[in-house]
Amino acid sequence: MRAPDLLSCRDEKPFQVFPISTLQFHSLDRSIDRSLALSDRSLGLAFSLGFVRPNEMARTSGKHKSSKLVLILILVGFLGLALVADLLWASSSSYWEFDRSEGVNVLNVEKEKPGKAVSERVLSATFADLAAPELQWEKMAAAPVPRLDGAALQIKNLLYVFAGYGTIDYVHSHVDIYNFTDNTWGGRFDMPKEMAHSHLGMVTDGRYIYVVTGQYGPQCRGPTARTFVLDTETKKWKDMLPLPVPRYAPATQLWRGRLHVMGGSKEDRHEPALEHWSIAVKNGRVLEKEWRKEIPIPRGGPHRACVVFNDRLYAIGGQEGDFMAKPGSPIFKCSRRNEVVFDNVYMLDDDMKWKDMPPMPKPDSHIEFAWAIVNNSLVIAGGTTEKHPVDKEDDIGWRNVPI
The missing domain is CATH 2.120.10.80 (Kelch-type beta propeller)
Structure with missing residues (x-):
């Protein structure tokens, strides 16, 4: 998981950087998922409870078509927001990972391999x-x-x-x-x-x-x-x-x-x-x-x-x-x-x-x-x-x- 590594690395820098966390993104994604699920369930619930009867839908097809169009637009809007948020997160992490490193000395710490000693000091x-x-x-x-x-x-x-x-x-x-x-x-x-x-x-x-x-x-x-x-x-x-x-x-x-x-x-x-x-x-x-x-x-x-x-x-x-x-x-x-x-x-x-x-x-x-x-x-x-x-x-x- 890339974002936690990025955050732990930033925490050790001379100045702090706190981009939107993975948890926040996940929360946003779950909110979108819940919204989509709620819309689907709401529509199914309307059918199951008989709030909208089929014969009534036939008589008012124009109205329902406009309602469906509005619902579709809402769903598309949510999907668009999710896509934009994802793109913003990706571009933000990419920027801080590559661009910021040009002005700051970054120490890449590798995991210790078995059988090899790790030096206590890094020489200039x-x-x-x-x-x-x-x-x-x-x-x-x-x-x-x-x-x-x-x-x-x-x-x-x-x-x-x-x-x-x-x-x-x-x-x-x-x-x-x-x-x-x-x-x-x-x-x-x-x-x-x-x-x-x-x-x-x-x-x-x-x-x-x-x-x-x-x-x-x-x-x-x-x-x-x-x-x-x-x-x-x-x-x-x-x-x-x-x-x-x-x-x-x-x-x-x-x-x-x-x-x-x-x-x-x-x-x-x-x-x-x-x-x-x-x-x-x-x-x-x-x-x-x-x-x-x-x-x-x-x-x-x-x-x-x-x-x-x-x-x-x-x-x-x-x-x-x-x-x-x-x-x-x-x-x-x-x-x-x-x-x-x-x-x-x-x-x-x-x-x-x-x-x-x-x-x-x-x-x-x-x-x-x-x-x-x-x-x-x-x-x-x-x-x-x-x-x-x-x-x-x-x-x-x-x-x-x-x-």
Whole structure:
């Protein structure tokens, strides 16, 4: 039935349209039907009750002929009205269905097909039509040492690379610097002895690098809550207020004058953490005496990208679960646990509430230092997905989503 669909569709538009309803048309049709039936029954009733006798009809045939003519004209009139009403309804519905849609964005909602998921968001065609940035890869000078689960941040033409596993039994405790201008490595210097060696939370304001919590030592040793700041111009370290509790690989970012630290893994290295703290900082100094509790992240876990763009904070990807220390092992030997990599994307808005954003095309983890913003697109390179490493660049079609 077309008219009910039309009405329900119109009810959702910015302005309301209420053409004559099907019920009204049906009422009108039934009225016409009743009128026609009443005329027929009235004529039959006149015959059956003997109000008009046949011999009288013969004597007054001229009068009856004129009466029949009037009755026929009345019936034709009713039929004509019904036809005109029907034509008006058809033309009205056709007009509103086609002509009005030219000035209003109409969302055609199809019935969900079994077995197929329905997207929660419809993206603007403007962004869906944007082409991906053309990425050309070039091999550069190899790093001085291999690293796993370290950290890296760019400031101007320099890339600072921190800590990380050398092997499962050995961790680095220094910083190497790569120069983009001349494609060279140099300027190595040491980290504080108390600083974590892997699974670091880290962010920079363009000069100072804030280093938060992380794992201290090799294998699957415990985390430390110690926090430091590095002045990259003087290469001097300062101690900062420790995090309330230690975490592994929390999402870390500077936003609106505050250092935000959220998620990560709890002290057992496996259970995802939801806590979110912030503290005011400026020019490498902490401006408050304690960390402030913020709204928890909707889904906890380590190894996610944390991005600020257009004054919005985004948490992207990550995982739940990680290797744990084998119970009773004197060296905290790592033992495999179930890891769930996810594609969730969250945005923290002006009201300090998390909003779900379009997910990544596929789950991705270990991307906290593997992203860059290129021409208003977020580019994520590599990462770990479904427990297996990936070595392909991933600006992943998801580039079409504005951040």
